[in-house]
Amino acid sequence: MLLAAPAAAQTASGPEPDQDSVTIYRCSDSQGRLLALRDSPCRPGERQELVRMQRPQDPPPQPARPAPAATPAPAPAPGREVRIVTVQAPQPMYECTAPDGTTYLSGTDAGNARWVPFWAVAYPHRPHPRPPAPPPGGGHAPPAGPRPPHTGVVVPAGGTWVRDPCVLLPPEELCRRLPDRRYEILRRYHDTTPSERQALDREQRDIDMRMQASCPGY
Known part of the structure; x- marks a missing residue:
């Protein structure tokens, strides 16, 4: 212990550190086990080691940042686009009925056209019979007998166009x-x-x- 004390005192009284360094005191026991790290000399009876470290320094001042450029004015918002969509109205459809009862679809209310003839009853022309001659010696002639019936004949007498009836669906x-x-x-x-x-x-x-x-x- 007598030998360690002068060494510890000599180590503690070493040259003063400059302003750019810092001294750390490493204190240990007689067996070399670390007891403490101090910024002041170790206690009596402790082994002392000095550690010189660079004193922390502030970083150099950064150069002045240039003033931010003026922010350009935002571009005007585009005008609202207006689209006009024209929707075609549904086209009508019709159901038409033919003369035989069948049905079909048509784009108009005018169904298929067909020719319908007109029929008429015609009677043949017959001359009227002559009255009988008066009887001899004067007097009235006997009445004529009944006239024979006329038999009619159906004949076409023109016609017209007729369209099938249609209804809207x-x-x-x-x-x-x-x-x-x-x-x-x-x-x-x-x-x-x-x-x-x-x-x-x-x-x-x-x-x-x-x-x-x-x-x-x-």
Whole structure:
């Protein structure tokens, strides 16, 4: 202990640190076990070691930041775009009835036209019989017998064009009928002549256009 004390005193009285460094005192026991780290000399009887460390310094001042550039004025909001959507009103569809009782669809209330002749009863022309001659010696002639009946003959006497009657279909009924008619066209397509197929093609295109305009949910 007598030898350690002068060494500890000598270590503690070492040169004064400059202003840019700091001294840390490492205090340990006789067996070298660390007891404490201090910024002042160790207690008597403790082994002391000095550790020189660079004193923390403030970082150099940063250069002045340039003034932020003026924020450009926001671009004016674009004008509100207004779109006008014109929706085509559903086209009407009519159900027409033919003379034989069958029904068909038509785009107008004028059904198919047919010629209906007018019939009249004609009677053949017969000359009137001559009255009988008076009897000899004067007096009145006997009365004539009954005239024979005239038999009439039915002959055409002109005619007129007549159209099949048609009724307007409600939109719900129309949207139900159009798919059925398109299915019927597809079913009959391969059993028809080329000229009939052209007519069926036109009818199917018309049905597709009507369904797209009037029945978007089907």
